[in-house]
Amino acid sequence: MGDLFLPEVARIASMRDETPDTRTFALRLRDDRRHDSFSFRPGQFLELSVFGFGEAPFCFASSPTRPDSIETTVRRTGQLTNALHTLAVGDEVGLRGPCGNGFDVEAARGKDLLFVGGGIGLPPLRGLIWNVLDERDRFGRIQILYGARTPTDLVYKDELRTWAARGDLELLVTVDRGESGWTGNVGMVPTLFDKTELRPATTLAYVCGPPIMIKFVVQDLLMRGFAEESVISTLERMMQCGVGKCNHCAIGHCYICRDGPVFNFKQIRELVE
Amino acid sequence: MRPANDVQGRDPGASRLLVKSDLVSWIRRLMDDAEVIAPAAGAGGDLMFGPVTDPASVWLGPGNPLQPPKQFVLPQTDPIVRIERNGGGVQVSSISDERARVIFGMRSCDARGMAYLRRMQATDLPDDSYLRRADRIAVVTLACTTPCTLGFCVCCDAGPFARDGHDVQLVDLGDRFLAEGATERGRAMVADAPFRPATQGDVVRRDELEREAERHFGDESAHLGAAMRRISTRRVAEELWEAMSPWCFECGGCNFICPTCYCFSVKDRCQDHGWERCRTWDSCQYSAFTLEASGHNPRERRKERIKRRFFHKVSAQYYQRDGAVGCVGCGRCVQTCLGTTDMPAVVAAIRKGVWHG
Ligand SMILES: Cc1cc2nc3c(=O)[nH]c(=O)nc-3n(C[C@H](O)[C@H](O)[C@H](O)COP(=O)(O)OP(=O)(O)OC[C@H]3O[C@@H](n4cnc5c(N)ncnc54)[C@H](O)[C@@H]3O)c2cc1C
Numbered sequence: 001m002g003d004l005f006l007p008e009v010a011r012i013a014s015m016r017d018e019t020p021d022t023r024t025f026a027l028r029l030r031d032d033r034r035h036d037s038f039s040f041r042p043g044q045f046l047e048l049s050v051f052g053f054g055e056a057p058f059c060f061a062s063s064p065t066r067p068d069s070i071e072t073t074v075r076r077t078g079q080l081t082n083a084l085h086t087l088a089v090g091d092e093v094g095l096r097g098p099c100g101n102g103f104d105v106e107a108a109r110g111k112d113l114l115f116v117g118g119g120i121g122l123p124p125l126r127g128l129i130w131n132v133l134d135e136r137d138r139f140g141r142i143q144i145l146y147g148a149r150t151p152t153d154l155v156y157k158d159e160l161r162t163w164a165a166r167g168d169l170e171l172l173v174t175v176d177r178g179e180s181g182w183t184g185n186v187g188m189v190p191t192l193f194d195k196t197e198l199r200p201a202t203t204l205a206y207v208c209g210p211p212i213m214i215k216f217v218v219q220d221l222l223m224r225g226f227a228e229e230s231v232i233s234t235l236e237r238m239m240q241c242g243v244g245k246c247n248h249c250a251i252g253h254c255y256i257c258r259d260g261p262v263f264n265f266k267q268i269r270e271l272v273e
Numbered sequence: 274m275r276p277a278n279d280v281q282g283r284d285p286g287a288s289r290l291l292v293k294s295d296l297v298s299w300i301r302r303l304m305d306d307a308e309v310i311a312p313a314a315g316a317g318g319d320l321m322f323g324p325v326t327d328p329a330s331v332w333l334g335p336g337n338p339l340q341p342p343k344q345f346v347l348p349q350t351d352p353i354v355r356i357e358r359n360g361g362g363v364q365v366s367s368i369s370d371e372r373a374r375v376i377f378g379m380r381s382c383d384a385r386g387m388a389y390l391r392r393m394q395a396t397d398l399p400d401d402s403y404l405r406r407a408d409r410i411a412v413v414t415l416a417c418t419t420p421c422t423l424g425f426c427v428c429c430d431a432g433p434f435a436r437d438g439h440d441v442q443l444v445d446l447g448d449r450f451l452a453e454g455a456t457e458r459g460r461a462m463v464a465d466a467p468f469r470p471a472t473q474g475d476v477v478r479r480d481e482l483e484r485e486a487e488r489h490f491g492d493e494s495a496h497l498g499a500a501m502r503r504i505s506t507r508r509v510a511e512e513l514w515e516a517m518s519p520w521c522f523e524c525g526g527c528n529f530i531c532p533t534c535y536c537f538s539v540k541d542r543c544q545d546h547g548w549e550r551c552r553t554w555d556s557c558q559y560s561a562f563t564l565e566a567s568g569h570n571p572r573e574r575r576k577e578r579i580k581r582r583f584f585h586k587v588s589a590q591y592y593q594r595d596g597a598v599g600c601v602g603c604g605r606c607v608q609t610c611l612g613t614t615d616m617p618a619v620v621a622a623i624r625k626g627v628w629h630g
């Protein structure tokens with residue numbers, strides 16, 4: 001990683017609005033050779049610089065199996081994210097990483113996979129989902145359960161349609177509150193568990209979303225017979241450096257940016273402040 | 274207390290003598306090759322570390338500046354990346370500071386603090402620019418033959434005489450200093466005239482002074498260990514942390530004057546044609562330290578932050594991770610704290626299970 005804090009300059013190659021406050025940015029390192037050799041694992045994150053506003057962590061939302069662009073989906077919530085949303089295609093940002101451990105894709109080989117996403121929690125899963133779909137025959141059954149507050153808050157709407165149309169996976173989408181024209185499921189994410197068949201013994205469950213959703217989903221999965229080691233999530237903490245030096249993301253003596261952000265639920269239970 | 278060193282077995286070449294009247298000329302010679310930083314009385318009379326302009330102003334008497342010399346390896350605002358905008362787009366480059374420097378007259382606690390910071394920056398993902406800067410700094414310590422009033426370095430194995438983190442250690446023998454070269458760089462610094470070989474008698478005297486200094490502290494060295502056991506096994510009652518929390522005012526002073534605290538935030542500072550990305554000191558005692566953009570704050574309550582500070586400093590988990598306790602016993606937090614949640618007070622409370630405020 002050379003100089004620990006030195007970002008590389010990247011350009012915004014394209015942008016797509018996902019919801020009124022969430023946008024996906026496709027980035028390309030300015031140096032082509034560096035771009036081609038850039039590698040990461042789904043579940044890892046990058047430190048994105050908006051020059052003049054500092055850096056913030058965002059997970060890779062794209063799959064390493066599609067190295068053309070590096071994508072990240074960002075919700076507008078504060079100084080840096082607001083500034084990022086004012087940038088245009090071709091503008092320059094900084095990219096530092098990859099940071100963190102990422103999902104262990106090898107360990108998922110041959111397993112059934114259950115993805116449970118809530119709201120803005122789908123982006124880290126999206127990278128893993130495309131990774132798995134691009135190597136489809138190496139994995140067992142694939143189920144994707146996704147929920148958001150309203151239909152407007154669903155991200156990757158086109159991709160949800162693409163996934164729904166595929167015969168080699170099961171996709172269930174729900175919203176907390178419907179809007180006019182919505183004919184799909186209404187209810188919190190855990191209500192989807194009764195609408196499908198879960199196979200706890202052979203399945204790895206990947207759960208990402210707001211803390212409250214993770215709490216209920218994980219409780220439910222454990223009750224339905226999933227082992228703690230088979231329930232995998234990503235943790236979020238205030239971060240400044242992403243490389244285990246600034247101390248903001250420490251829980252006990254673990255650092256979310258180094259030991260995580262991906263943990264299984266047994267590990268999460270053992271993290272004590 | 275550790276056994277007296279075996280005078281016979283020690284490398285005689287490592288111990289040198291400097292008569293005090295030659296001190297100024299030695300400092301002047303060091304200034305030829307490096308920026309020399311030493312304690313001196315500042316404008317208001319307070320002792321402060323700063324670059325030496327007049328070698329005669331260097332203070333080697335009792336007392337240690339309230340600000341440790343950490344600012345010279347980890348400045349309060351530390352530029353790390355230059356971001357320049359020009360016609361062709363943005364250019365980024367690392368900023369490093371590799372000036373040759375000597376920190377002169379540092380005490381053993383602070384030398385231990387610098388060694389701790391270095392180890393921290395070198396482990397896991399090493400911060401090379403930090404290491405390059407730190408490694409260009411030679412450290413000349415002054416042994417504490419008279420312990421300071423608030424220090425408890427013996428409890429932390431960090432004094433009163435230095436055992437690591439220094440290149441040269443000076444021991445005040447009255448009209449002369451014994452100068453011990455601890456590293457190759459240090460031995461070279463004391464190799465030539467006006468230094469001359471120390472006698473066996475000087476070395477014996479030095480050891481006597483060390484034992485006398487240690488005796489001044491009494492038999493206190495078990496305290497941190499007992500607190501460590503309780504903190505590491507999380508056997509400190511929540512009510513105890515709760516009881517302490519009105520006694521911290523969240524000023525961050527304890528962190529900023531601590532020789533081992535290094536938490537930071539990163540900010541872009543506006544410059545001509547761009548920005549300088551800076552790391553700036555931060556404090557784990559501030560509520561915003563863990564505040565996320567969503568408004569969620571995992572350490573919302575003050576007691577959680579006090580607990581965090583002491584877990585990082587004295588838990589066995591961090592002891593294993595960092596190879597040392599995060600306290601060097603300098604006593605500065607006792608001096609600074611607006612309330613009373615300083616290291617000795619909290620350690621005593623943990624040990625006794627009661628908080629007296
Ligand atoms: C591992 C990880 C992955 C993330 N992935 C995504 C993602 O894919 N999409 C997305 O929209 N958001 C993601 N976040 C959250 C995102 O980092 C914050 O929303 C962002 O930092 C807010 O920055 P701001 O300057 O706009 O907010 P402000 O409130 O102005 O924050 C100022 C600074 O505080 C820090 N900070 C504030 N909140 C957080 C936070 N929740 N996590 C970490 N640092 C924070 C940042 O350094 C930020 O620049 C992720 C966070 C982590 C830790």
Ligand code: SF4
Nearest residue numbers: 521522524525527610
């Ligand atoms: S110095 Fe004292 S009052 Fe200030 S933050 Fe530290 S513990 Fe709290």
